[in-house]
Amino acid sequence: MKAYDLAELAVRNLRESVLRNSLTTIGISVGVASLVAMLSLGIGLQQMATRRLVKSGLFDTVLVTSRRDLRNFNRGDDQGEGLDPAQSPALDEPSRKKIEQLPNVVEASPDLRFITSFTYDDKPHLTMVAGIPPSYRTNDAFEGMQGSFFSADDAPEVILQKSFAADLRGKTAKPGSDEVPVTELAKPLLGKEMTMRYAEQVDGSSAGGSSEDKSKDPANAGTSYSIVSHELKLKIVGVTDLDPDSMRGPVRARVLLPLKLLQSLHVVQPTALRDTTQATSKVPTYATVSVRVKDPAKIQAVEDSIKKMGFNTFSMLDATRSLRRFFTILDLFLGIFGSLALAVASIGIVNTLVMAILERRREIGIMKAIGGSDGDVQKLFFVEAGVMGAFGGAVGVALGWTIGRIINAGTNVYLRRQDLSPEQIWFVPWWLVIGAIVFAIIVSLISGVYPATRASRLDPVQALRYE
Amino acid sequence: MTAGATSDSSNIAIRADNVCRHYAMGESLIRAVDGISIEVPAGEFVALLGTSGSGKSSLLNLIAGLDRPTSGAVIVEGKDLARLSRENLAQHRLHTVGMVFQSFNLIPSMTVIENVELPLRFAEVERGRRDALAREALDKVGLSKRLNHRPSELSGGEQQRTSLARALINRPKLLLADEPTGNLDSRTGTEIMNLIRQFNESLGMTIVMVTHEKALAGQYAERLISLADGKLVDDQPNVATVSTTSSTGGRA
Numbered sequence: 001m002k003a004y005d006l007a008e009l010a011v012r013n014l015r016e017s018v019l020r021n022s023l024t025t026i027g028i029s030v031g032v033a034s035l036v037a038m039l040s041l042g043i044g045l046q047q048m049a050t051r052r053l054v055k056s057g058l059f060d061t062v063l064v065t066s067r068r069d070l071r072n073f074n075r076g077d078d079q080g081e082g083l084d085p086a087q088s089p090a091l092d093e094p095s096r097k098k099i100e101q102l103p104n105v106v107e108a109s110p111d112l113r114f115i116t117s118f119t120y121d122d123k124p125h126l127t128m129v130a131g132i133p134p135s136y137r138t139n140d141a142f143e144g145m146q147g148s149f150f151s152a153d154d155a156p157e158v159i160l161q162k163s164f165a166a167d168l169r170g171k172t173a174k175p176g177s178d179e180v181p182v183t184e185l186a187k188p189l190l191g192k193e194m195t196m197r198y199a200e201q202v203d204g205s206s207a208g209g210s211s212e213d214k215s216k217d218p219a220n221a222g223t224s225y226s227i228v229s230h231e232l233k234l235k236i237v238g239v240t241d242l243d244p245d246s247m248r249g250p251v252r253a254r255v256l257l258p259l260k261l262l263q264s265l266h267v268v269q270p271t272a273l274r275d276t277t278q279a280t281s282k283v284p285t286y287a288t289v290s291v292r293v294k295d296p297a298k299i300q301a302v303e304d305s306i307k308k309m310g311f312n313t314f315s316m317l318d319a320t321r322s323l324r325r326f327f328t329i330l331d332l333f334l335g336i337f338g339s340l341a342l343a344v345a346s347i348g349i350v351n352t353l354v355m356a357i358l359e360r361r362r363e364i365g366i367m368k369a370i371g372g373s374d375g376d377v378q379k380l381f382f383v384e385a386g387v388m389g390a391f392g393g394a395v396g397v398a399l400g401w402t403i404g405r406i407i408n409a410g411t412n413v414y415l416r417r418q419d420l421s422p423e424q425i426w427f428v429p430w431w432l433v434i435g436a437i438v439f440a441i442i443v444s445l446i447s448g449v450y451p452a453t454r455a456s457r458l459d460p461v462q463a464l465r466y467e
Numbered sequence: 468m469t470a471g472a473t474s475d476s477s478n479i480a481i482r483a484d485n486v487c488r489h490y491a492m493g494e495s496l497i498r499a500v501d502g503i504s505i506e507v508p509a510g511e512f513v514a515l516l517g518t519s520g521s522g523k524s525s526l527l528n529l530i531a532g533l534d535r536p537t538s539g540a541v542i543v544e545g546k547d548l549a550r551l552s553r554e555n556l557a558q559h560r561l562h563t564v565g566m567v568f569q570s571f572n573l574i575p576s577m578t579v580i581e582n583v584e585l586p587l588r589f590a591e592v593e594r595g596r597r598d599a600l601a602r603e604a605l606d607k608v609g610l611s612k613r614l615n616h617r618p619s620e621l622s623g624g625e626q627q628r629t630s631l632a633r634a635l636i637n638r639p640k641l642l643l644a645d646e647p648t649g650n651l652d653s654r655t656g657t658e659i660m661n662l663i664r665q666f667n668e669s670l671g672m673t674i675v676m677v678t679h680e681k682a683l684a685g686q687y688a689e690r691l692i693s694l695a696d697g698k699l700v701d702d703q704p705n706v707a708t709v710s711t712t713s714s715t716g717g718r719a
Contacts, residue, residue, distance in 0.1 A: 005588045016576045366572045369533060370633060371561025371589045374553050460533045464572065 001376050009385040017356070024345075024352040025392045031342030032440045037403040038338035039331060041418025044404075044426035046327040050202035053296065053323070062291040062303050063314040064099065064108070066091035089310045092285040099291055104298040109133040112262050113253055120168050120194035127164055129196070130253030131262030135292065142202050142255040143421065145237035146186030154260040156178060158194070159238040165189055186239035193233050196255075200228045201268045222254035227268055342440070345392070346447040349385055353451030356384070357458070365457055365463025381452035382445060389444025393437035400436070401428055480541075480641060480673040481507040481530055486539035488697075499525035501697035507690075509640070512667045512674040514684035514691050514705075522697035523677045524645055530675060531566055531643050532559040544640055561589055565634030569646035571619040571626040573633075580605065580614040583632045590637060592640070604605050604632040606660055624655035631662060637672075642666060644676040648683065660687050 001009075015022045053059040067088035089095055100108040114129040136142070137149045142159075150157050154261040160168070165185045234257070263284075303313045313446050357364070364377055412422035488500040493687040499522045507513050515523040528534040529541050532548050535556075541548045546564050551559060560566075592600070605611050608628040618626050627647060631670045634642055644663060648656030664687050666672045678684050684691055685705060693701035 001588050002591050009588075014575065362572075363574055366574055367585070367589075368557070369531070369560060369566055369568075369572065370586045371557060371637070373557035373561075373589070376557075376589055461528050464533075464568070 001372075001379065006379055006383045009380055010387050013356075013360070013384055013388060017256060017359070020085060020352055020355070021388060024348045025388050025395065027345040027348040028342070028389060028392025028440055028444065029396035029399055029445075031339075031345035032393050032436050033399035033403060034341040034422070035335065035338030035395050035439070036428065036436050037407070038334035039116025039432055039436075040400065040404045040426050040428040041407065042327065042331040042334040043429060043432070044408075044424060046324075046331070047427050048423055048425055049323060049327070051297070059296045059316055060106075060293045060299065061315065062293060062299060062306060063111075064091065064291055064306055064315070065287065065312045066285075067310065067312055090285050091287070091289060091311060095309065095311070096286065096289050098309065099289065099306055104293055104294045104302055106292040107133060107135055108289050108291045109135075109259055110263070110284075110286040112259065112267070114198075114267055116199075116267075117197050118194050118255065119197070120192070125167055127165070127167075127255055128253040129257060129262075131259035132256050133259045142240055144239070144241035145238045146182055146241070147190045147236070149170055149238060150258045151237070153258055154264060155237075155258055156232065156261060156354045157258065158196075158234040159256040160189070160236060161240055161254040161256075161401060164413050165239045167196075182239055182241040189236050189239060192236050194236060194309065196232045196234055198230055198232065199266060199268045200266050202226050202228050202266075225459045230265070232265070236243075276440040342443055346443050349388060349444050349447035352388075352446060353381055353385060355455070357381070357451055357455045361458065361463045362456075364458050365460045366461035368458070369464060377458070378452045378456035381455045382397050382448045385444045385448025385452070386441050389441040390437065392444070393440030396440060397428075397433050397436050402443070404428060478509040478517050479506050480509040480511070480544060481505070481675070482542040483526070483542075484540040484542070486526075486529060486536045486541055488522075488529060488534065489537045498522075498697045502539070503697070503699050504539075505692060505699065505702065507673060507675065509673050510667070512673045512687065512689045513676070514665070514688035515675060515677045515694060516679065516681060516684055516691055516701075517694035518679060519648045520696075521539070521694040523694050523695070524692065527643055527645055527675060527677050531564050532556045554678070557589075561586060562637050563639055564641045564643055565637065565639040567627065567630045567642070567644045569649035571623075571630045571650070572620065573626055573629055575618055575620070578609065578617055579614045579629050582618065582629055583636055586633060587635050594663070600636055601632070604636045605629070607635065608632045614706065621657070623651050624658060627651060627655075627659050628662070631659070631666075635666065639672070641673045641675065642676065646678055647676065648678075648680075656683070663687070 096108050096110060099105060112131070113128060115126065115128050118125045118127065134150070134153050142149060145159070147159075150159070162182050162185060165182075168189065169185065240256075291302065291306065293299050299315050303315055306313050367377060408424065408426040411425055415422055471712060483503050483505045485502050485504050486500055487498070487502055490497040490499060501522070503522075515526060517523040524589060525534070529536055529548070530543060532543070532551070536549055539549075543559065546555075546559065546563075548559065550554065574585070577585070578599050580598070583604055584597045587597040587600060602611065602614070605614065605628075608631045610625060610628045610632065613621060613625065618629065621629065627650075642663065647659055647663065660683065663674060663676070667674045674688075676684070676688065681691075686705065688705050690704050691701070692699065
């Protein structure tokens with residue numbers, strides 16, 4: 001019989017005992033739904049974790065340092081490739097631009113940080129300052145921040161870490177005591193001004209303070225530079241809820257300024273002194289450049305090409321690798337648990353089809369008497385099982401999708417009660433939709449093997465005698 | 468075996484050669500067909516007569532290829548059915564023989580036209596052609612108006628017409644009828660029998676009809692074969708019909 005005829009007859013036969021076949025199909029649906037719900041939860045959790053990691057900037061960031069930076073000299077074994085530190089390229093502005101133009105690189109921003117003193121309410125406070133690029137607006141370090149992110153790339157504004165805000169207000173939490181909520185800390189500070197003292201590096205040979213270099217070639221005539229003390233008034237726009245001791249890479253400072261603003265100040269860097277003893281061009285040089293990569297999976301490639309340029313790199317690639325392994329195992333287990341219901345449903349298919357053979361004994365006999373072969377009868381039962389699987393699979397995916405949505409909504413209600421931002425913990429990719437339906441059909445077909453074979457072996461003489 | 472019928476005709480539709488069909492029923496052995504040898508020339512209308520349990524239906528099933536003999540050979544249209552594979556037996560049932568039954572054996576969930584075209588589905592005939600052939604067959608049995616009714620909505624006569632149309636649809640050479648009028652009143656029974664005779668005469672189909680009604684057989688069949696306890700007890704031409712049909716000159 002042709003495939004189309006088989007399908008048509010199968011659907012017709014299924015409709016003949018609508019209730020029983022519907023119940024069986026619902027059984028398959030529930031099995032598929034549980035599989036889809038479990039797997040979509042696993043996938044959703046994995047995506048959430050990946051998303052959070054990407055947002056944290058830990059896993060899509062490569063830290064680049066110059067090999068001239070002797071801090072990494074002992075690591076030269078695996079990274080130096082015989083290059084003498086003195087001959088390796090300087091991590092300066094042209095190199096930064098070159099890195100930024102590498103494929104898969106989103107941005108390469110210099111890591112500017114120094115210790116300086118702030119005056120707030122006439123009291124001095126000494127702390128670490130860091131410049132952050134505008135792209136950090138989406139970093140999860142600023143989730144739960146009070147106030148707002150910088151209004152412009154070079155606005156004279158400042159974001160404080162929670163602990164520094166506590167210091168400013170003289171409310172430093174004692175170990176073991178309850179932390180003061182960030183909302184309470186931030187309220188009186190937001191919009192206030194504080195003064196930053198900093199040391200500007202002014203090119204000694206040039207007349208004004210407009211020079212862009214902070215280091216000079218010692219062989220040059222004007223090798224000296226002077227340091228001029230400045231004060232800058234900064235408006236407090238935000239207080240972050242982040243633990244200052246957590247490993248937030250570039251955010252690892254208690255006071256954060258827009259990177260562009262900080263660059264324009266030409267603050268003396270700790271590397272400046274060392275640089276005066278080395279041959280450099282008259283361009284800014286950086287101790288560290290943070291390179292953000294489009295996709296954590298591309299980290300290795302980017303790292304390799306930066307290394308080829310002659311710099312040292314550091315990333316947390318291995319952490320994402322083990323994370324992926326963990327989620328693969330989690331998905332596997334969730335899939336197995338989800339499949340249990342489908343296994344039960346497949347027994348339902350066997351039962352329904354065996355019942356159908358008993359009921360349709362005569363019909364099978366008639367089909368054989370008028371020329372239906374064993375194969376025709378077998379295929380017909382087989383296709384009936386497959387059609388139930390296809391229907392059950394489709395309904396099951398819809399059901400699983402709904403269950404996932406409900407779980408997600410419920411979780412978000414709970415998260416909101418805990419004052420946490422909602423999360424998408426559930427995700428149904430298209431391959432899961434198709435895969436679940438195909439899986440349901442395959443399971444149904446396997447369940448149909450026994451009943452179909454039994455039906456095809458029926459003796460037509462016996463079957464026709466049967467009333 | 469009738470000497471006159473076999474010797475002059477090389478065109479033998481059915482030949483049973485010492486055929487046996489034995490069943491084991493519990494401890495005892497049922498000899499449903501026990502050493503029967505017959506030859507039926509193409510185009511003959513044969514009636515198998517006998518009481519219930521005489522083995523006439525069992526013999527019909529063997530000719531139909533629904534069952535296999537325990538021993539002996541059943542050769543239909545040149546093929547020894549005992550040696551055919553299950554698949555080839557199905558092909559035999561599909562193309563060589565058409566069957567009608569006492570209880571019509573229509574599929575209740577299908578309409579008249581769907582029942583009639585079902586064998587064409589097995590024969591993998593195109594949809595459009597299937598429909599045309601089914602209508603043509605239904606037209607031949609005089610049932611062109613109730614195509615989309617289900618068997619349960621039809622009278623017994625109409626159901627048997629449907630079943631006849633289904634038996635004809637693949638243009639088989641043999642029509643095997645198992646008590647075709649058994650569930651019909653005498654008037655409808657006559658209509659059905661006239662149709663069968665018409666197929667025999669106009670299409671040249673070989674007919675083997677199982678019946679226990681001697682009068683009916685005597686009215687339509689050319690040859691009467693009587694069975695009892697699985698054995699052939701009588702085989703003779705029906706003088707009354709031979710004279711009438713030969714005058715119409717329907718066959719070779």
